[in-house]
Amino acid sequence: MKFRNLFFIILTTLFFGNQYSIAQQFSPENWIGKYVGTMLLSSGTEGEQQEIEVSFDLKEVVKDSSWTYIMTYKSEELGELTKNYLICKPYGAPKHYFVLDELDGTKIDMSFRNDAFISFFEVDGMFHASSLAKISKNTLRFELYGSFNTQPTNVTNAEFIDDLGNNNGTITVASFNPIYCQTVTLKKNRK
Numbered sequence: 001m002k003f004r005n006l007f008f009i010i011l012t013t014l015f016f017g018n019q020y021s022i023a024q025q026f027s028p029e030n031w032i033g034k035y036v037g038t039m040l041l042s043s044g045t046e047g048e049q050q051e052i053e054v055s056f057d058l059k060e061v062v063k064d065s066s067w068t069y070i071m072t073y074k075s076e077e078l079g080e081l082t083k084n085y086l087i088c089k090p091y092g093a094p095k096h097y098f099v100l101d102e103l104d105g106t107k108i109d110m111s112f113r114n115d116a117f118i119s120f121f122e123v124d125g126m127f128h129a130s131s132l133a134k135i136s137k138n139t140l141r142f143e144l145y146g147s148f149n150t151q152p153t154n155v156t157n158a159e160f161i162d163d164l165g166n167n168n169g170t171i172t173v174a175s176f177n178p179i180y181c182q183t184v185t186l187k188k189n190r191k
Contacts, residue, residue, distance in 0.1 A: 026112045032058050035140055035186035043180040056186050065089045138188035147176035
């Protein structure tokens with residue numbers, strides 16, 4: 001496929017996708033509740049994997065503007081660790097824009113798109129990407145990935161050739177192999 005055609009398709013997809021996502025509304029009543037699941041944690045160069053029991057609780061604090069986000073990790077090796085955050089909807093912000101407040105001075109921008117809270121951030125030389133998605137009526141899926149931002153594992157150059165066969169330059173693409181991955185499917189606890 002010629003670059004210009006591919007570029008047009010990508011821009012069109014981004015435009016219409018953005019139009020849809022901005023119009024999308026977060027409905028907390030569909031999310032609020034207690035959930036449980038087993039997290040798979042893969043890390044290291046060999047992808048060593050651990051299983052950790054996780055509970056997740058989402059409660060409304062202030063109607064339509066803030067919710068507690070409490071995730072508790074339980075393992076025999078590490079004991080119990082609780083992450084207590086706040087999801088905030090800033091007044092006057094676009095429908096898709098939220099902030100995750102870690103209640104220690106750290107705030108991370110979140111976007112609500114395709115029925116998921118997504119974020120991308122950097123901490124001390126590492127990229128992180130996370131998603132908390134509603135995948136069915138009583139099921140959420142949490143994913144968190146990370147990679148060093150200074151150590152690309154592959155760097156490639158692509159030439160852009162237009163419809164007339166003219167070379168319009170090159171672009172460099174650097175990819176970063178994730179060094180950890182956390183995933184958990186959380187089922188609503190009916191208790």
